[in-house]
Structure formats: C-alpha cells, structure tokens
Amino acid sequence: MAATVEAYSTLAQAIDAGDFAQAVTICRTILANEPLDTDAYRVLVACLIREDKYAAALNSLASARQHGVTELQYEEAYCQYRTGDLADALRTLDAQGGLSATGPYDATAHQKLRAQIYYRQADYVAAMDIYKQLLQRAGSDGTERTDLLTNYIAAQVGYNLQVGQADPTAAASPDNDNRETYELAYNSACRRICAGQYAKAEALLQHALQICRQAGAVEQLPAAEVDREVAIIELQLGHVYQLQGKLVPAETIYTKFFTSPPAKGDTMVDSSTAAVVAQNLAAAGTHASIHQTAVTLRRKNLGLHDARLLKEQRRVLAFNSALLKFHLGRHSAVRRDCRKFQRLFPGYPGFALLQAATYFAQRNPQTGLAELRELTAAHPEVRAYGLAFTQAQLQMGRYRDALDTFQTHLQSLTAIDRYQAGPVAVLLWLYAKLGDPTGAAAIMKDANSHWTSSVTNPDDLPAAVLHQRGQYHLETGKLDAAVRDFQKLVQRDPTNDRHTAALVLALAETDVSAAQTYLPSLPTLPPVEDTAVDQLETTLAGLKLRRSLKRDATDVSTGEASIARKRAQRLKLRAKHRAKYATDSNAKVDPERWLPLHQRSNVKAGKGKRGVQGRRGKDGPQGSAIPGEESGLGGTGSANIGGAAPRPETPAEIPTPTPVSTKPSGKPKAKGKGRAKNPKLGGKW
Structure with a gap:
C-alpha cells in the first residue's frame, strides 16, 4: 500500500x-x-x-x-x-x-x-x-x-x-467576419472563398497570420508549434492567390513547404497537407510536362481513406488521379478507376463524364455518345449529363440531335433556370445553324414574355438578358428594338465596349449622327504598322488546325478515321512551316506566300499530263485560237476583247482520222525465273 x-x-x-x-x-x-x-x-x-x-x-x-x-x-x-x-x-x-x-x-x-x-x-x-x-x-x-x-x-x-x-446569408456582411482569434479569422476566410470573395479572404488570412505570430510570442509557445500553425494559414493564402490568377506568389508559397528532395520546410506540414499542396501545384500548371506532374504526385501520393482529409478533399484527390491517367493515355485504367470512385463517392457526376470522355479520346465517339445517352436518361435531374451530351453532339455536327437533347434537358429545369440568357442563346444559335428562323422567333417570344413578366419594371432586367435580346433584334433587323436594349446597357455601364459597339452597329442603320456620338467611347484600333504579321500567321495556322480537328469528329463517326488523321497531319506540317518564319530570323520570307501555289512566279511545270498544260485546261492555253471554236479567245468562254473574229472565206478542212493498225497480242515474256503467269495477258497456267 x-x-x-x-x-x-x-x-x-x-x-x-x-x-x-x-x-x-x-x-x-x-x-x-x-x-x-x-x-x-x-x-x-x-x-x-x-x-x-x-x-x-x-x-x-x-x-x-x-x-x-x-x-x-x-x-x-x-x-x-x-x-x-x-x-x-x-x-x-x-x-x-x-x-x-x-x-x-x-x-x-x-x-x-x-x-x-x-x-x-x-x-x-x-x-x-x-x-x-x-x-x-x-x-x-x-x-x-x-x-x-x-x-x-x-x-x-x-x-x-x-x-x-x-x-448567401452566411457571408453577406462584414459583421460575419470574425477576427477575434486566428482560428476564427481563418475559418471566416474559408467561408469567403466559398462565396468567391477572394480579396476579402486574402485580407482575413493576412490578419490571421498577424494574430497567430503575436499569440505565439505572447504565450511563449514553442517555435515548431507556431510554424505549423503559420504554415496552414500561408498555404491557404497561396490557394487564394492561385484562385485569383496570381500564380507566381502562389508557387512561391507552395515550394516553401514542398521541395524535391524534402527539405526543412516539409517538416512543418503533415503528409496529408503535402499531398494537397502537390495537387495545387499540378493544377497551377507549373510543371514542364505531364510526366513531371505524374512523378511529383506519385512522390506525394496519399491514400483515399486518410482520416485527416475531408470527404470532399478525398474526392478531389481521386478525380485528379483519374484525370492524370487520362492525360497520360491510360484510358482503360481511367475507366476502371472511375467505376470504383463512383461507388466511393456517389452523386458526383465528374467520374461518369470522365469515363465517357475516354471513348472520345480513343476516336470511338459512338460508344461515348451511348454512355452519355444512358446517363442522361437515367439521371435527368443532373444538369451536367444533359449539357455534356449536348456538347458532344455539337462537336460532331449533329445540330438537330443537339437541339432535341437540349430542349429535353431544359424541360427538367425550373422556368427561372430555363429562361436564363445562356440557355436561350444556345437555342437561338442552334436554330440559326439549322436555318429555322421560325423556331428562333418562337423561342425569343417565349423568353421575352417570361423576362418581362418576372420583373415589375422592364428596365430592371439583368444585363445578360438585355444583351441577348438586343443581339437577337440586331440580327433579325429589328433595329429600333435593338437600339433601345443596348442604350439601357450603355446607360448602366458606359465603360463596356461590347455594349457600346453593338449600339453603334444598330444606330449605323437608323441614325448615323447618333452613332457617331458613341464612337469616341470605343477603343482606338492599333496602326497597321504595329501588327505582328509573323505572329498572326502562326496564330491563324493554329486556328485552322483546331477547326480541322473539331471537324474530324464527324469524319471519325462515319468511319473515315484515316482521312481525318491525314488531314490533321497535313495541317500540322503547314503550321510548322509557317512558324519557322516567326522563330528563325535568318529564314527567307517568300513575298508571294499569300498567293496560291499555282499562281506564284517560281512554280515549275510538272511532267506528264498534269503539268502546266493540265492546269491550264484541256482545250489549250487561254488566248490561242483553236480550230472549230467560235469564241474569240479560245475555248475558255472569255469575252472577245478585240471584237468579232473574222470569218474565213472557205471553211477549214477538218482532218480525217486514219485508223492505226494494231498487232495481235502475243505471248508475254516472263521477267524472271519462277514468275507466275497472268492469264489475262494470254499466258498459260
């Protein structure tokens, strides 16, 4: 005892x-x-x-x-x-x-x-x-x-x-930003991030850093403990920088706690935080290649069942890992992972959409469309499935199917969501592609009726709605209605060049003097001398390539995959040659590069039937008189500049073709030992 x-x-x-x-x-x-x-x-x-x-x-x-x-x-x-x-x-x-x-x-x-x-x-x-x-x-x-x-x-x-x-009520006023402790300031900043108010979140995180350092000095806490708390706040600040597009300060903060090989900074954060930092670095696109990103994420790999991470964080890590495999071309592994992650994180549409995207990446759009069709039919309430199905049909040029799919998708939405400016704009664009002005007019009539009935004052319509309605009136020739809509937009925001330009276009057809009053508000165009021609050529080559690749989706769907690949390879080669002038200062620039090849002065005649004569037509060169033709300049059908051609006194003698005797085909001679004889050439088996 x-x-x-x-x-x-x-x-x-x-x-x-x-x-x-x-x-x-x-x-x-x-x-x-x-x-x-x-x-x-x-x-x-x-x-x-x-x-x-x-x-x-x-x-x-x-x-x-x-x-x-x-x-x-x-x-x-x-x-x-x-x-x-x-x-x-x-x-x-x-x-x-x-x-x-x-x-x-x-x-x-x-x-x-x-x-x-x-x-x-x-x-x-x-x-x-x-x-x-x-x-x-x-x-x-x-x-x-x-x-x-x-x-x-x-x-x-x-x-x-x-x-x-x-x-909307959680972060509606500054009174909800609690600054008493650094934990409260940090959580309030996270709430501002969810609301998309990044500037206020940045200010709160800066305040949290200041309070944290002061509290550590007052309470005489160990330096390691203070550093760990400061690290979490700084990493969240780097995330806010990244959301604002400030990639340089964001990368500076990330690399402070994430180095290769691990350095002193790595001890300030645990493995779960290091994994999140690695994901943010990959999303920022700071790596030189996708393979370097894969190596970085593999080094900081973390299990999806880590108890220190929230469910949403584990879901993001899972989706990023599947997306990385997608970019690496491991499509079978992506589909396997997506099926597994759909069971772990039900209700998230991203995995099903990524699984369907693998078929499009493998040039098998029919299977991808079938996947999206099943998803849309099984889950009509999920907006992402319907929009993705519509987008796939648009990229393949199936505008009628896309219109039917999109209209079916809109029926599952409320009237407020159905008549937003964005969906109405898509419908009008589809009807324009199909050449159906009657359908576009009916859609615009229904949308305008809903818009005017939803507000007490017509001037209170959202700017996006006014712009869409004014654009429709401008395209259909209802200039007075377009002028009224764009004038309201310009009165609300005189600095919006897009609205001002649309108003000038509408007034140019009705009141030129009124249009001239708005011209000083538009930005001045740069002089022609400042135009970077070489850069413009390279950009246009890239645009042509992207348009061709989008058009190739239709070719692939009809089985013409080889034609699509050859066309893409040709356009890539053209873009490579055009980019040479922008990168090599010693390269000789051809002054006739804007002309077609057959119109350039240095073109050489080809051999055979497809030479110069073949390009100039079957009846001979332009300007020569051909017997038997009545046109003054030859057989091209051109105008007779010199007047009526003199008729010959006696008709020209037409030469009579003489038959040419042909020898009977003899026995062909084999060109080598053991060569099989062709029965069509008269040989024997």
Whole structure:
C-alpha cells in the first residue's frame, strides 16, 4: 500500500511537470501491482490521449473492461473518432450513462464530440444543428463560445463545399467576419472563398497570420508549434492567390513547404497537407510536362481513406488521379478507376463524364455518345449529363440531335433556370445553324414574355438578358428594338465596349449622327504598322488546325478515321512551316506566300499530263485560237476583247482520222525465273 501511495505521489509530480510519457510508465507499474485500480486506468487513458497515442489508449480501455472498468465510454468514443472509426464512435456515444475520466457524464462534451463525428462523416447539416443549440446555451463571451463559433463556421464551409455554392446569408456582411482569434479569422476566410470573395479572404488570412505570430510570442509557445500553425494559414493564402490568377506568389508559397528532395520546410506540414499542396501545384500548371506532374504526385501520393482529409478533399484527390491517367493515355485504367470512385463517392457526376470522355479520346465517339445517352436518361435531374451530351453532339455536327437533347434537358429545369440568357442563346444559335428562323422567333417570344413578366419594371432586367435580346433584334433587323436594349446597357455601364459597339452597329442603320456620338467611347484600333504579321500567321495556322480537328469528329463517326488523321497531319506540317518564319530570323520570307501555289512566279511545270498544260485546261492555253471554236479567245468562254473574229472565206478542212493498225497480242515474256503467269495477258497456267 505504501508503494502505491508513493507511486501516486510520483505520478502527480510527472503530470504537473507535463511529462505524460513518464506518467504512462508509472500508471502501468501501478496496474501491474493493482490490476483492479480504476483510477490508474483513468489516468493512463487520459495520458495516452495527451500523447496522441489513441490506438494504445483503445488497448488500455479493452484491458480496463476486462477488469470491470466500464465507465469510460466518452474516452473510447473519442479515441475511435481520432483513429477514423466513426461508426463505432457513434455507437459508443449512444451507450447510456456512464462516467468519464474527467468526472460525471457531461452532456455538452458528448454533443461536441457527436458534432465533430458528424463533421468528419460529411453530415454538415447535423453538425450545424448541434452547434446552433450549444451556441444558444453558451454565453455571449468566453473561450467556449469562441471555440463553438469556430467549429460552426467550419461546418458551414464544409456544407458550402458539398453543395457547390455558398449560403448567401452566411457571408453577406462584414459583421460575419470574425477576427477575434486566428482560428476564427481563418475559418471566416474559408467561408469567403466559398462565396468567391477572394480579396476579402486574402485580407482575413493576412490578419490571421498577424494574430497567430503575436499569440505565439505572447504565450511563449514553442517555435515548431507556431510554424505549423503559420504554415496552414500561408498555404491557404497561396490557394487564394492561385484562385485569383496570381500564380507566381502562389508557387512561391507552395515550394516553401514542398521541395524535391524534402527539405526543412516539409517538416512543418503533415503528409496529408503535402499531398494537397502537390495537387495545387499540378493544377497551377507549373510543371514542364505531364510526366513531371505524374512523378511529383506519385512522390506525394496519399491514400483515399486518410482520416485527416475531408470527404470532399478525398474526392478531389481521386478525380485528379483519374484525370492524370487520362492525360497520360491510360484510358482503360481511367475507366476502371472511375467505376470504383463512383461507388466511393456517389452523386458526383465528374467520374461518369470522365469515363465517357475516354471513348472520345480513343476516336470511338459512338460508344461515348451511348454512355452519355444512358446517363442522361437515367439521371435527368443532373444538369451536367444533359449539357455534356449536348456538347458532344455539337462537336460532331449533329445540330438537330443537339437541339432535341437540349430542349429535353431544359424541360427538367425550373422556368427561372430555363429562361436564363445562356440557355436561350444556345437555342437561338442552334436554330440559326439549322436555318429555322421560325423556331428562333418562337423561342425569343417565349423568353421575352417570361423576362418581362418576372420583373415589375422592364428596365430592371439583368444585363445578360438585355444583351441577348438586343443581339437577337440586331440580327433579325429589328433595329429600333435593338437600339433601345443596348442604350439601357450603355446607360448602366458606359465603360463596356461590347455594349457600346453593338449600339453603334444598330444606330449605323437608323441614325448615323447618333452613332457617331458613341464612337469616341470605343477603343482606338492599333496602326497597321504595329501588327505582328509573323505572329498572326502562326496564330491563324493554329486556328485552322483546331477547326480541322473539331471537324474530324464527324469524319471519325462515319468511319473515315484515316482521312481525318491525314488531314490533321497535313495541317500540322503547314503550321510548322509557317512558324519557322516567326522563330528563325535568318529564314527567307517568300513575298508571294499569300498567293496560291499555282499562281506564284517560281512554280515549275510538272511532267506528264498534269503539268502546266493540265492546269491550264484541256482545250489549250487561254488566248490561242483553236480550230472549230467560235469564241474569240479560245475555248475558255472569255469575252472577245478585240471584237468579232473574222470569218474565213472557205471553211477549214477538218482532218480525217486514219485508223492505226494494231498487232495481235502475243505471248508475254516472263521477267524472271519462277514468275507466275497472268492469264489475262494470254499466258498459260
């Protein structure tokens, strides 16, 4: 007994000194002598949790149950939560009553843990409901409310990422930007990112960095701990830079914590964070080739079941890995992975679309269309499937099928979504491609009726709607209506050159003087001398190549794959020769490069029937008199510039062809030993 008292005294000293590893050793010594000591089990489990040794804590809890200690459900649920066993953690919490290592049953602590489990399970609505109840019971001040608010905003951000859009009331005003602690500022910045407000998110992250460094200095925290907290904030700041298109500062931050080979900065972040950084670097396109990207991601590969990542993060990692294989040409592996990921992440359409895209990449569009048709029929509520099916038909030139598919897709949408400016523009474009102005007029009539009835004041229509309606009026010759629409747009935003140019085009047909008043608002065109002709030639060659590749989709669908490939190879060769003038300063530029080949001065006559005479026509060169022709300049049908040609006094004698005698075909001579004789040439078998 005296030894036990002395051991507890030493245990208290170790805990006061923060030496939890020594405390664990002392507890195990006590339990070796007193295996039924419940207090020793409680202290042992608490110390193991403080040491982040959750698997060892679960083993100690199993030993405690064998010796009759069954009141540590909360600690068991917490350890199961930290090891990723979320389902068992919820079942443990559902057990009734019991004590915890820190005292009697605490309903608030159990609710907090339950909310954290819901958060890890991506059940953000249930987590937010619990945090709302706890916030209502908490006071207006204090550390507890700050922690609850931090977790509530984190659940809110997770929900926004899950549904793909931000709650408009969540970040509507600056009052919702909490700046009390760096955790609150960081989570508020994440909420701004979901709302697409990157400038405000950047300011909040800069504020969080400042508070974090100040808190570390005031509380005299270890430098390593401060560096880890700062690293997370800086990496999120790099992500905001990347979203804003500021790739240079984003890459600077990423490479600070992600180097090859691993350097000092890699110790500031764990493996899960390093994997996310690698994905961001790959998305930024900083690597020289797709193979370098593959090597980088393979070095920082992370399992999709890592408990430290949210479900949305694991889904992004899975999609990026499949997309990388797609760009590497491993189409069979992409289809296999997509089928697996559809089971792991149901409800996300990206994997099914990527699987269908592999068939188009393999020049098998019919199978790809069949996949998209099945997806659209099975899931008409998923807008991505219908739009992808329509896009595939458009690229193959099947405008009638695309129109039918798109109209069927629009029927599943609400009237507000159906009559947005974008869908109406697609319908009008398709009817124009099909040469059906009646259908376009009917669509525009229905859309205009919906637009005018949805607002009390016609001047309050969205700018996109006004622009689409004005563009339709301009193309159909209703110039007065087009002028009214574009004048409203110019009054709203006089700096929009696109609207001003459309207004000038409409006024040029009705009121030239009024159109001239808007001309100074348009940007001036650069002088012809500043035009980079060589660069323009290279750009046009690339555009022709892309148009040809798009047109080849129709050729491939009809089985003319070889013709499509040959045409693409020809255009690539032309683009290569044209690009030579832009890269080689010593290359001699042909001044007649704009002319067709047969009109250039240095063209040489070919041999045989397809020489110069073959190009000039069957009846001879232009300008020569041919017997038997009445036209003045030969047999080309040209005008008689010199007047009527003099008729000969006597008709010209027409030469009579004489038959040419032919020899009977003899026995052909074989040109070599063992050559088979052709029966058509008169030989014998």
